[in-house]
Amino acid sequence: MSVDLQTVKRVARLARIAVSEEDAERMTGELNAILGFVEQLNQVDVSGVEPMTSVIPMAMKKRPDVVTDGSKAADIVANAPATEENFFLVPKVVE
Amino acid sequence: MSDLTHLTISQARTKLRAKEITATEITEAYLSAIERANPTLNAYVVVTDDKARDMAKASDAKLAKGEGGSLEGIPLGIKDLFGTEGIHTQACSHVLDGFKPHYESTVTANLWADGAVMLGKLNMDEFAMGSSNETSYYGPVVNPWRRSRLDTVVMPTTHQGDGGFVSAGGTRTARTLDNAQLVPGGSSGGSASAVSALLCAGATATDTGGSIRQPAAFTGTVGIKPTYGRCSRWGIVAFASSLDQAGPIARDVRDAAILLKSMASVDPKDTTSVDRPVPDYEAAIGKPIRGMKVGIPREYRVDGMPEEIEALWQQGIAWLKDAGAEIVDISLPHTKYALPAYYIVAPAEASSNLARYDGVRYGLRVPGKDIVDMYEKTRAAGFGREVKRRIMIGTYVLSAGYYDAYYLQAQKVRNLIKRDFENAFAAGVDVILTPATPSAAFGIADEDMAADPVKMYLNDIFTVTVNMAGLPGIAVPAGLDAKGLPLGLQLIGRPFDEETLFQTAHVIEQAAGTFQPEKWW
Numbered sequence: 001m002s003v004d005l006q007t008v009k010r011v012a013r014l015a016r017i018a019v020s021e022e023d024a025e026r027m028t029g030e031l032n033a034i035l036g037f038v039e040q041l042n043q044v045d046v047s048g049v050e051p052m053t054s055v056i057p058m059a060m061k062k063r064p065d066v067v068t069d070g071s072k073a074a075d076i077v078a079n080a081p082a083t084e085e086n087f088f089l090v091p092k093v094v095e
Numbered sequence: 096m097s098d099l100t101h102l103t104i105s106q107a108r109t110k111l112r113a114k115e116i117t118a119t120e121i122t123e124a125y126l127s128a129i130e131r132a133n134p135t136l137n138a139y140v141v142v143t144d145d146k147a148r149d150m151a152k153a154s155d156a157k158l159a160k161g162e163g164g165s166l167e168g169i170p171l172g173i174k175d176l177f178g179t180e181g182i183h184t185q186a187c188s189h190v191l192d193g194f195k196p197h198y199e200s201t202v203t204a205n206l207w208a209d210g211a212v213m214l215g216k217l218n219m220d221e222f223a224m225g226s227s228n229e230t231s232y233y234g235p236v237v238n239p240w241r242r243s244r245l246d247t248v249v250m251p252t253t254h255q256g257d258g259g260f261v262s263a264g265g266t267r268t269a270r271t272l273d274n275a276q277l278v279p280g281g282s283s284g285g286s287a288s289a290v291s292a293l294l295c296a297g298a299t300a301t302d303t304g305g306s307i308r309q310p311a312a313f314t315g316t317v318g319i320k321p322t323y324g325r326c327s328r329w330g331i332v333a334f335a336s337s338l339d340q341a342g343p344i345a346r347d348v349r350d351a352a353i354l355l356k357s358m359a360s361v362d363p364k365d366t367t368s369v370d371r372p373v374p375d376y377e378a379a380i381g382k383p384i385r386g387m388k389v390g391i392p393r394e395y396r397v398d399g400m401p402e403e404i405e406a407l408w409q410q411g412i413a414w415l416k417d418a419g420a421e422i423v424d425i426s427l428p429h430t431k432y433a434l435p436a437y438y439i440v441a442p443a444e445a446s447s448n449l450a451r452y453d454g455v456r457y458g459l460r461v462p463g464k465d466i467v468d469m470y471e472k473t474r475a476a477g478f479g480r481e482v483k484r485r486i487m488i489g490t491y492v493l494s495a496g497y498y499d500a501y502y503l504q505a506q507k508v509r510n511l512i513k514r515d516f517e518n519a520f521a522a523g524v525d526v527i528l529t530p531a532t533p534s535a536a537f538g539i540a541d542e543d544m545a546a547d548p549v550k551m552y553l554n555d556i557f558t559v560t561v562n563m564a565g566l567p568g569i570a571v572p573a574g575l576d577a578k579g580l581p582l583g584l585q586l587i588g589r590p591f592d593e594e595t596l597f598q599t600a601h602v603i604e605q606a607a608g609t610f611q612p613e614k615w616w
Contacts, residue, residue, distance in 0.1 A: 001500070003491065015446065015490040016453070017483055018471035027487060030548055034488055037549045038435040038501070044508050051506035052513065055337055055565030056324050056590060061366045075197040081460035088455050091466045 001039070002032045099124035100293040104169055104350040107296060111158055111168045118154035118168025121296075122147050122212050125170045129214065129294050135616040138279075138289040140175055140233045141183040142215040150212040157210065166357055167210030172295035174286050175216045176223055177203050177341075178330035182213075186332040187231040188221045190452045190477025192459040200330025201365065202299060202341045202358045209357045214295050218285030221479045222449065223306055223334045226554040228284025229539065230481040238279040238314060238536050239292040239612040243270040243579035270579060272615055277536040277580070280310030280554070286344045287314040291612060297345040297354050301331060303338045304437055305532075305558030308570035311344050312531035312583030315572040315610030317351045317600065318344040320558075322590045323565035324369035326355075327362035335444035336367075338437075338562040347609055348571060348601045352376035355593065371591060379594035380601045385419030387599070390524035394430035395557055397533060403576045404530045411528055411573055411584045414606040415599070425524060427515040432508050433560040438552060439492050439505035440563075445482075446489025452477060484548065513564040520589050526599050529557050531570040531583035557585060567593045571600040573607045581610050 003011070008028045012019040019027065073086040082089035099121045102110065110116045126144050133139050147170065154168035173179060175187050178196040185191035199207075207213070220230040228236040250265045279288040283300035287310035290298050300307040302320035311318025319342045326341040333339065343354035356376050362368040391412060396405070416422055454460035454473030461476045463469035478486065492501035519527065533556055537544070544551045561568035567590070570583040584603060588596045 001497075007491075008487070011487050011491045011494065013471075014494060015486050016450075016467070016470040016474055017478070017486065018468075018475035027484065030484055031487060031491070033547060033549055034438060034484075035491075037552075038438055038505075041432060041435050041439070041504050041508055044429070044432055044504075044511065046504065046507040046511070049507045049510055051503050052509045053506075055509075055513070055563075056322065056367075056369065058324070058367070058369060061363070061368075061370075063363060072197075078197055079194050079457035081454060081458070090455055091463065091469055093466050 001035060003028060003035065100128050102296070103346050104166070104296050104353050107169060112163065114158065118151040118158065118212060119148070121168065122151035122170050125214055125295060132292055132294055132616050136237045136239060136288050136292055136294070137234055138218055138236050138285045138292065138294055139172065139215045140187060140218050140285070143182060143213055146182070147212050147214050150207070154210050154212060164208065164210035165353070166206060168212060169210070169296050170212045170214050171206060172214050172217045172286060172289045172298040173203055174283055174299050174301060175219050176301050176332045177299055178332070179203055179213070179216065183216055184332070185232070186222045187219045187233055188477065188479070188482070189232045190459050190474070191457065192477070194457050196330070198330055201327035201360065201362045202331065205360050206299070206357050211357070217289055217298060220282035220284065221482050222332065222445070223282040223301055223303055224445070224481050224485055225281040226305070226309055226551050227278040227537070227544070228281040228310070229278060230281070230479050232479065235539050236279050236284040236288045237539070238277040239288060239616060240277060240314060240536060240580055241612070241615065242273040242275060242277070244273060246271055272613060276539045278313070278539050280313035280536065282306040283310050283318070283344060287311055287316055287318070290314070290316045290344050290346060292616065297343055297350050299341060299358065300344045301339060301341045302562065303334050303441060304562050305555035307342050307344060308558045308568055308583070308585060309532050309554055311570040312572070313536040313581070315581030315612070316344050316346060317348050317569065317571050318342065319351050319355060319569040319593065319596065320561065320567065321355060321359060321593055322567045324367050325359045325567070325591065325593070327360060327365040327368045329362055329364040333448040335441040336448065337444060338441060348597055348604050349377060349380055351569070352380060352597045369591070374594055376593060376597050379598040382598050383419065384415065384599055384602055387420045387525045388523050389415050389420045389422050390425035390519050390527040391422060392425050392427045392430065392527060392529060394427050395529045397556065400533055404533060404582065407574050407582050407584065408528070408530050411603060414603055415528065418602045423524060425519045425522070425527070427519065427560070429508065429511045429515050430560055433512050433563050434552060434556055436505040436508045436512070437555070437559045437563060438488070439501050440509065442485040442489035443493050443502050444489070446486045446493065449482070449486055509563050512560055516564045516566060516587070526595050527587040529585045529587065531557060531585040533557065535576045535578070535580035535582055561587055566590060567596055569596040569600050571603050572610050573603055575610065
């Protein structure tokens with residue numbers, strides 16, 4: 001399988017990365033080189049093989065459903081580019 | 096004082112406990128070594144000198160009372176991927192501009208609890224994506240190793256005043272260092288370069304496809320990627336969560352064992368952290384390997400592999416045989432599919448993990464006309480080329496209509512890769528010996544690698560299988576190539592059998608010796 005310029009632009013949109021026409025053209029070549037390389041996986045007979053879900057077999061750890069953390073809103077917003085009264089500020093999303 | 100930087104962790108530990116040296120002295124020795132070398136090598140992106148001095152002072156107070164922890168007063172470098180409270184943590188990316196976490200990663204917290212001193216944050220490939228440390232926002236790291244040339248020097252004929260010859264001349268050989276700068280490997284290039292150039296006693300690193308073992312091999316240092324689940328991933332910037340593991344890069348096998356003992360723990364904050372006690376890895380060092388079964392996988396003999404790598408591998412086999420190990424040929428038939436499967440699984444997980452860099456919660460924000468425009472501009476400006484490439488691949492293989500063909504197929508192949516190893520271990524193999532990398536360190540801005548991303552990816556051909564199967568792997572230096580560059584061997588073990596890796600790597604180290612670059616910086 002290979003990608004064309006339109007697909008690259010669509011994927012960039014899905015990934016929320018702005019790309020120029022020039023970027024998109026360069027990426028088309030690079031992505032096709034990588035997709036060409038991974039193509040060989042189709043040669044493998046995987047009939048009856050389950051997809052891996054956990055590399056080391058283990059039961060998922062659970063913890064008691066109690067509050068262990070919190071009351072540190074200031075810490076959470078401390079690294080944000082724009083905040084007001086412990087809220088993250090974003091450009092207007094609702095008209 | 097600079098000779099203090101020549102002490103290994105185990106030597107420094109003894110001298111600190113015996114009060115022959117102080118933590119402050121050894122810390123100052125490293126800080127001045129960093130000051131001199133870092134403008135050339137670019138191994139550190141931040142030097143935390145005030146914090147280092149404070150920590151060393153606290154260590155000295157403890158050591159004076161005979162209370163020190165297992166790493167009391169030992170100065171370490173920390174890869175920029177580890178969250179360090181109040182200190183620059185950017186995974187060497189522009190998108191995390193100015194990020195200073197309000198938390199400490201479990202691995203670094205363990206090191207500080209054992210008394211280690213932080214010297215600073217180490218350079219790396221952006222988000223650990225790379226095999227040369229050239230994708231860092233902070234510029235490439237330079238390998239302290241350089242190629243050298245063996246020259247034949249003609250000895251001058253000495254002439255005596257009375258006309259009689261006393262020396263008939265002759266030739267001798269001399270090594271001349273080449274000026275070309277080489278990469279230290281990646282992604283933990285800063286860690287490997289700093290350890291090799293004696294800019295820290297040891298360093299933390301992480302390994303998703305070979306990022307500890309490949310740079311260790313390129314710099315003549317020891318690097319171990321433990322079993323998935325052995326070190327907590329909590330507080331480490333995520334790349335590919337099912338593959339990422341932290342581990343140390345150190346000067347010798349014993350130091351690597353000392354560091355891993357402290358870094359590993361059982362952590363309730365990481366659901367993939369495994370509930371088993373951390374053994375005393377150092378105790379495994381020096382145990383005989385007589386009767387141990389060492390597997391040699393035929394699939395690791397790849398086309399175009401330099402003669403020297405094959406020769407090194409044979410030398411490793413001979414050393415282990417001499418030590419009484421039984422050598423058996425094994426087959427890991429799905430080896431060649433590990434790298435292509437990795438280049439689906441890792442980018443897929445990365446595209447999901449890196450979705451969080453949106454200009455809202457932390458780091459860089461580039462304003463836009465609306466929120467989507469802000470996201471797109473922020474991510475376009477914040478991520479470098481390699482990171483964008485991988486996010487794009489990941490987004491594509493996870494997109495509607497392609498998930499089964501790519502991601503599901505890769506996860507099935509991954510199970511087959513793991514099964515290959517399980518079969519070998521079930522047949523009685525205790526440890527597997529392979530080369531660590533298909534070549535020695537290459538030049539910075541290598542044109543072939545820049546032109547084709549897949550060429551760069553091939554660096555991880557021998558290491559990536561281990562991440563795909565979740566196994567522990569160690570790279571140990573085993574010799575120099577004809578150009579005087581270090582080459583490493585890799586040992587792969589059963590899940591949670593890091594002890595056998597330390598035990599066997601030490602046998603190789605005893606036979607091969609340790610390797611230090613000639614100082615030119």
